[in-house]
Amino acid sequence: MTSALLTDRYELTMLEAGLRDGTALRDSVFEVFTRRLPPGRRYGIVAGTGRFLDELRRFRFGEQELEWLASERVVDSATIDWLADYRFSGDIWGYREGEAFFPNSPILVVESSFAEAVLLETLALSVFNYDSAVASAAARMVSAADGRPLAEMGSRRTGERSAVAAARAAYIAGFGATSNLEAGRSYGIPTMGTAAHAFTLLYDSEEAAFRAQVDALGSGTTLLVDTYDIEKAVETAVMVAGPELGCVRIDSGDLPQLVAAVRAQLDSLGATGTKITVTNDLDEFTIAALRAAPVDSYGVGTSVVTGSGHPAASMVFKLVAHKNADGAWVSVGKKSAEKATVGGRKFPVRSRRAGVAAEEIIRVDDQTVRASERTLLVPLVTGGEIDDRYTGTSGVALAREHREAAIGELPASAFSLGRGEAAIPTRFE
Amino acid sequence: MTSALLTDRYELTMLEAGLRDGTALRDSVFEVFTRRLPPGRRYGIVAGTGRFLDELRRFRFGEQELEWLASERVVDSATIDWLADYRFSGDIWGYREGEAFFPNSPILVVESSFAEAVLLETLALSVFNYDSAVASAAARMVSAADGRPLAEMGSRRTGERSAVAAARAAYIAGFGATSNLEAGRSYGIPTMGTAAHAFTLLYDSEEAAFRAQVDALGSGTTLLVDTYDIEKAVETAVMVAGPELGCVRIDSGDLPQLVAAVRAQLDSLGATGTKITVTNDLDEFTIAALRAAPVDSYGVGTSVVTGSGHPAASMVFKLVAHKNADGAWVSVGKKSAEKATVGGRKFPVRSRRAGVAAEEIIRVDDQTVRASERTLLVPLVTGGEIDDRYTGTSGVALAREHREAAIGELPASAFSLGRGEAAIPTRFE
Numbered sequence: 001m002t003s004a005l006l007t008d009r010y011e012l013t014m015l016e017a018g019l020r021d022g023t024a025l026r027d028s029v030f031e032v033f034t035r036r037l038p039p040g041r042r043y044g045i046v047a048g049t050g051r052f053l054d055e056l057r058r059f060r061f062g063e064q065e066l067e068w069l070a071s072e073r074v075v076d077s078a079t080i081d082w083l084a085d086y087r088f089s090g091d092i093w094g095y096r097e098g099e100a101f102f103p104n105s106p107i108l109v110v111e112s113s114f115a116e117a118v119l120l121e122t123l124a125l126s127v128f129n130y131d132s133a134v135a136s137a138a139a140r141m142v143s144a145a146d147g148r149p150l151a152e153m154g155s156r157r158t159g160e161r162s163a164v165a166a167a168r169a170a171y172i173a174g175f176g177a178t179s180n181l182e183a184g185r186s187y188g189i190p191t192m193g194t195a196a197h198a199f200t201l202l203y204d205s206e207e208a209a210f211r212a213q214v215d216a217l218g219s220g221t222t223l224l225v226d227t228y229d230i231e232k233a234v235e236t237a238v239m240v241a242g243p244e245l246g247c248v249r250i251d252s253g254d255l256p257q258l259v260a261a262v263r264a265q266l267d268s269l270g271a272t273g274t275k276i277t278v279t280n281d282l283d284e285f286t287i288a289a290l291r292a293a294p295v296d297s298y299g300v301g302t303s304v305v306t307g308s309g310h311p312a313a314s315m316v317f318k319l320v321a322h323k324n325a326d327g328a329w330v331s332v333g334k335k336s337a338e339k340a341t342v343g344g345r346k347f348p349v350r351s352r353r354a355g356v357a358a359e360e361i362i363r364v365d366d367q368t369v370r371a372s373e374r375t376l377l378v379p380l381v382t383g384g385e386i387d388d389r390y391t392g393t394s395g396v397a398l399a400r401e402h403r404e405a406a407i408g409e410l411p412a413s414a415f416s417l418g419r420g421e422a423a424i425p426t427r428f429e
Numbered sequence: 430m431t432s433a434l435l436t437d438r439y440e441l442t443m444l445e446a447g448l449r450d451g452t453a454l455r456d457s458v459f460e461v462f463t464r465r466l467p468p469g470r471r472y473g474i475v476a477g478t479g480r481f482l483d484e485l486r487r488f489r490f491g492e493q494e495l496e497w498l499a500s501e502r503v504v505d506s507a508t509i510d511w512l513a514d515y516r517f518s519g520d521i522w523g524y525r526e527g528e529a530f531f532p533n534s535p536i537l538v539v540e541s542s543f544a545e546a547v548l549l550e551t552l553a554l555s556v557f558n559y560d561s562a563v564a565s566a567a568a569r570m571v572s573a574a575d576g577r578p579l580a581e582m583g584s585r586r587t588g589e590r591s592a593v594a595a596a597r598a599a600y601i602a603g604f605g606a607t608s609n610l611e612a613g614r615s616y617g618i619p620t621m622g623t624a625a626h627a628f629t630l631l632y633d634s635e636e637a638a639f640r641a642q643v644d645a646l647g648s649g650t651t652l653l654v655d656t657y658d659i660e661k662a663v664e665t666a667v668m669v670a671g672p673e674l675g676c677v678r679i680d681s682g683d684l685p686q687l688v689a690a691v692r693a694q695l696d697s698l699g700a701t702g703t704k705i706t707v708t709n710d711l712d713e714f715t716i717a718a719l720r721a722a723p724v725d726s727y728g729v730g731t732s733v734v735t736g737s738g739h740p741a742a743s744m745v746f747k748l749v750a751h752k753n754a755d756g757a758w759v760s761v762g763k764k765s766a767e768k769a770t771v772g773g774r775k776f777p778v779r780s781r782r783a784g785v786a787a788e789e790i791i792r793v794d795d796q797t798v799r800a801s802e803r804t805l806l807v808p809l810v811t812g813g814e815i816d817d818r819y820t821g822t823s824g825v826a827l828a829r830e831h832r833e834a835a836i837g838e839l840p841a842s843a844f845s846l847g848r849g850e851a852a853i854p855t856r857f858e
Contacts, residue, residue, distance in 0.1 A: 001430060005611040006589045008582065010622030012610070017624070017645035023631060030627070055589065068614045076645075114631050121625070125585035126592055153437065156554035157741040160435045160484065162588030163555055180551075181441070182434040185497045193439030195446070196550070198459070198748035201761040202452060202543050216446035216505075228764050252768050306740040312586040312731055319627035332630040335657050339681050 003055040004065055004086075008122045009074060015115055016079040024115035027329075028322040029345050032108035032124060034101070038310040042414040042423040045139045045403060046107050047169040048131030049097035050395030053386050055123055061086055088116055092381035095348075097395065098172050098403030099376065100410060101132075102360045102422045106346040107315070109377060114322060121317040129315045130162060131169040133307035137284070138173035139407065140308070141300055143415045144288040149297045151192050153179040153279065154305030166305040172399045174407075175304075188393040194249075200227040210240040220246035222277060225262070226253065234262055238269040247275040247296070255280060256293045263294040283308050288417055321345050331365070342428055349373035350409075350424075357409045360426040432484040433494055433515075436551045438503060444544050445508040453544040456758075457751040458774050461537035461557055463530070467739040471843040471852040474568045474832060475536050476598040477560030478526035479824030482815050484552055490515055517545055521810035524777075526824065527601050527832030528805065529839060530561075531789045531851045535775040536744070538806060543751060550746040557744045559591060562736030563598035566713070568836065569737070570729055571603035572844045573717040578726045580621050582608040582708065583734030595734040601828045603836075604733075617822040623678075629656040639669040649675035651706060654691070655682065663691055667698040676704040676725070684709055685722045692723040712737050717846055750774050760794070771857055778802040779838075779853075786838045789855040 018024025037044055061069075061083040070080050090112020101107050108124060110117045141150060152170040155163035155178075167183030177190040184191035195213055203209035210223050219241040225233035225248045237245055248266070250258055255278050266274045278290065279299035287298055307313070318341045324330050331343030344364040351359045351373045361373070369375045380387055389398065407414075414423035447453025466473055490498075490512040499509050519541020530536050537553060539546045570579060581599040584592035584607075596612030606619040613620035624642055632638035639652050648670040654662035654677045667674055677695070679687055684707050695703045707719065708728035716727055736742070747770045753759050760772030773793040780788045780802045790802070798804045809816055818827065836843075843852035 003589065005614055006584070006592065007610050008584055008608040008622050009610055009613075009620045010608065010624055013622055013646065014624050014628045017642045018628065018631065020645045021641050023641060026631060028631065065614075069610075072613065072620070074610070074620065114627075118625075118627060121627075122584050122592075123589055126587065126589035129586050130588040130591070155435070155437055155551050156746075157558050158555065159559040159588055159591030159594055160432065160552055160555035161590035162559070163435065163551075165588055179437040179439065181436050181438055181498075181503070184438075184501065185434055185494075191438045191501070191503065193437050193442055195439055195443050196547075197763045198543075198547060198550075199443045199447065201748045201763070202447065202455060202457065202751055204753060208452075212450050212452060213446045216449045217442065302741055311735040311740045317585075319630045322631055324633060334626045334630070 001058065002060050002062055002065060003058045003123055004061045006123050006126065007119065011119050011121055012069070012075050012079065014118055015082070016075040018114060019079055019082060025113045026322045028112065028114040028117055029320050030110045030117045030121070030317055031106040031320050031346060032128060032315050032317050033104050033106050034314040034316070035339070036103050036314065037422055040419050041136065042416065042420060043100045043102060043410060044132055044313060045135040045173050046095045046097055046099045046101050046132055047135035047172050047399070048127040048165070049094055049380065050391045050399065051131060051165060051168070052124055052127045053380060053391045055127065056088060056120070056381070057386060059088065059120070059123065082115070086116070086119070087384060088112065088120065088381070089384040090116055090381070091379065091383065093377040094380045095376050096378055096402045097390065097399035098401070098406060100406045102424060102426045104342070104362060104426045104428070105360055105376070106348055106362065109346065114319070125315055125317050129312040131165050132313040132315065133311055134166045134169035134305060135173040136313060137308035137310070138170040138175055138304050139403070140284040140417065141287055141304060142174035144284045144417065145298055146291060148295060149176040151175065151177040151179065151297065151299045152304055153193065153299045154301040155180045157302040158305040163305065168396060170304050172396060172403055174400070174403065187396045189396070194222045195224050197224060197227045200224060206233055207236050207240060210237055214241045219244045222247035222249050224249045224251065226250050230258065230262065231265065234265050235269070238266065238271045238274070243270040243272070243274070245271055245274045247277055249277045249279060249299070251279045253280065255286070255290060259290070259293040259295050284417055348376040350376060352409065355409065356411050357424050359424055361429050362426060363429045366429070430487065431489050431491055431494060432487045432552055433490045435555065436548065440548050440550055441498070441504050441508065443547055444511070445504040447543060448508055448511060454542045455751045457541065457543040457546055458749050459539045459546045459550070459746055460535040460749050460775060461553060461744050461746050462533050462535050463743040463745070464768070465532050465743065466851055469848050470565065471845065471849060472529045472531060472839060473561055473742060474564040474602050475524045475526055475528045475530050475557075475561055476564035476601050476828070477556040477594070478523055478809065479820045479828065480560060480594060480597070481553055481556045482809060482820045484556065485517060485549070485810070486815060488517065488549070488552065511544070515545070515548070516813060517541065517549065517810070518813040519545055519810070520808065520812065522806040523809045524805050525807055525831045526819065526828035527830070527835060529835045531853060531855045533771070533791060533855045533857070534789055534805070535777055535791065538775065543748070554744055554746050558741040560594050560598040561742040561744065562740055563595045563734060564602040565742060566737035566739065567599040567602035567604055567733050568832070569713040569846065570716055570733060573713040573846065574727055575720060577724060578605040580604065580606040580608065580726065580728045581733055582622070582728045583730040584609045586731040587734040592734065597825060599733050601825060601832055603829070603832065616825045618825070623651045624653050626653060626656045629653065635662055636665050636669060639666055643670045648673045651676035651678050653678045653680065655679050659687065659691065660694065663694050664698070667695065667700045667703070672699040672701070672703070674700055674703045676706055678706045678708060678728070680708045682709065684715070685719060688719070688722040688724050713846055777805040779805060781838065784838065785840050786853050788853055790858050791855060792858045795858070
């Protein structure tokens with residue numbers, strides 16, 4: 001399935017106008033960055049890179065697309081001919097997927113003709129804005145959970161294809177599993193899930209439902225205990241499954257109190273090894289509030305797939321440099337007060353003191369990297385060739401690994417859930 | 430492309446456990462509804478119906494899906510065999526797409542075996558939660574715009590496939606166009622868009638960029654005037670295109686003031702017919718704040734595709750009735766305080782006084798419709814056969830038409846942007 005029409009019409013209109021006089025063929029550099037983090041956020045996590053590269057491979061205008069564009073007169077016939085041959089042939093660098101980002105971090109740098117690059121704006125931003133919003137929220141939940149495992153189960157709360165992307169982004173950010181089967185198949189993410197309230201309601205009694213589930217899935221399964229009365233359900237669950245019951249799930253009520261009561265009840269029934277998982281509309285704040293409670297794991301839905309209040313990462317795709325008529329590079333940027341852009345090709349590094357991230361230094365047209373600094377851009381596409389290590393299942397595994405290293409380097413202030421600025425300052429140099 | 434794995438693992442686990450003892454074959458009724466509207470919202474707009482039906486048609490477990498499920502031991506081999514033959518063969522009723530909904534409105538009713546219906550939970554909720562969130566926000570923007578046209582241009586701020594769904598939902602809710610080309614192709618929605626700041630920055634001068642655009646697209650085009658200095662840009666725009674310039678677009682700054690100044694300048698240059706469109710991070714509140722300004726149209730991005738603060742419509746998919754072992758129908762519902770469900774098959778009607786909606790009456794197991802009432806459920810799927818009128822381009826056109834009628838019937842209080850309750854009360858009967 002082509003991704004070429006997942007594109008705003010104005011990208012094609014600019015192409016047409018710029019091809020007509022040849023200006024669209026000028027070498028250009030576009031960068032993807034956000035001007036600011038959402039209020040209170042100390043860092044963001046880059047996600048979407050592997051998906052963007054996969055979609056880039058499918059970014060082709062086939063017969064059907066070209067016919068539709070022609071019949072709708074979206075662009076003229078010269079532009080249609082140009083699109084028929086379109087293959088991105090330039091270079092793309094980016095932050096590693098899973099990397100931490102800050103205001104103005106150039107997480108993607110696209111160098112090619114204006115024509116080839118401008119067509120990718122919509123697709124790149126759709127992918128990075130959604131995936132990075134999810135990963136950035138998910139990373140906060142992971143640190144709030146303080147080592148307890150988290151499962152992503154928000155598919156029912158976001159578009160059906162975004163659900164797969166969300167599962168992937170949450171996993172990169174440190175979640176341990178997802179409920180989404182397609183995410184399991186496409187990216188090798190562990191899947192989990194046992195039963196909803198409907199299952200208990202379908203049977204003539206809660207006991208019959210628990211018995212059916214244990215018969216099918218064994219006593220190591222997770223029984224949902226809040227359909228009717230929790231205390232009674234826990235009693236029934238242990239009676240049916242025995243003290244080797246794997247886990248009970250609580251999906252409603254005042255969790256800190258309930259969890260403590262259920263733990264005490266399980267222990268008194270001899271089910272000291274039975275775990276407790278909670279899933280009631282959790283976000284990073286309610287997860288943090290459960291730190292003192294005997295919870296064993298969390299299932300997170302709505303808040304993670306909607307970026308916990310910030311469903312788009314505010315990434316923009318901006319032209320920062322192009323060659324002029326004489327072939328010389330010119331730095332460019334919009335001048336308006338609130339949306340000004342710093343022109344010129346950026347070379348970002350993260351400086352460190354004693355192994356702790358200290359500054360995001362963005363050098364303009366200057367590739368210096370000092371000893372205490374870590375360079376942040378890696379080549380993703382070279383002369384149109386996509387580096388496959390960053391796509392598919394291997395890309396997800398690499399990203400998850402890199403996120404752990406990148407997060408491990410941040411100062412302790414990065415993990416505060418209170419108000420505050422970015423964990424490290426961004427400085428242009 | 431199959432939609433069958435866009436599914437939470439627990440749907441399949443419940444299926445396996447319920448097939449083992451045959452209970453999953455019990456006739457069942459599931460309903461989709463939301464317990465509450467977001468704070469301040471007076472109504473919601475149903476969207477997603479046509480997309481859900483299209484995905485339902487593709488909900489098939491093919492060889493590849495079955496092999497993956499088997500290799501991952503997601504379910505046992507008896508369940509794999511059952512899934513291989515899966516075709517939804519039951520009945521589905523729903524609110525017409527474009528219909529207004531209120532707390533507890535049963536916007537979808539699925540009747541079939543538990544096994545056939547439970548598999549559809551994730552897909553149905555993914556589609557209705559996202560699409561209805563967008564349509565509900567979009568409808569408020571449409572009434573805030575008070576007759577001035579709106580274009581959806583948020584593709585860059587949501588997942589790349591959700592972007593197509595968002596364009597569709599906004600169009601159903603009364604937007605006039607979208608920037609998204611795939612939405613134009615798939616659903617016959619008018620597409621629009623001319624140029625971004627990058628185009629102006631690519632050229633050696635703003636004048637050269639405007640000239641290139643006018644040469645390619647004619648003087649009826651829309652020129653973006655806020656890359657450098659707005660006043661100078663408006664002067665250049667009229668100089669290049671003449672007073673027959675179609676439109677200028679402003680994407681930054683303090684809009685009420687700016688728009689008035691640009692209007693005065695255009696008029697003084699003789700460009701009295703040149704329109705002004707604004708696109709700077711608009712939502713229903715900033716659109717309403719521009720009512721007194723000489724704006725001709727609005728382009729809305731982030732806020733519409735993210736549901737203006739509420740990116741998921743809080744829809745749930747609940748078992749409300751099933752047959753018991755004796756073949757008698759039993760009403761069921763979860764009992765927990767904050768998430769209680771009213772059991773029994775619902776027959777909702779909208780009562781009206783003098784043509785104005787007065788109450789959402791939800792009759793339980795009672796199909797009465799009085800003279801002043803309008804029945805709300807229509808058959809969408811009958812014995813597995815999908816009613817094609819509600820899918821594709823025709824479905825979108827019907828939904829847009831129905832939304833106009835449904836909105837036209839609401840009391841004036843529905844259009845307030847202030848705090849307040851649902852425009853009409855919901856009453857179970």
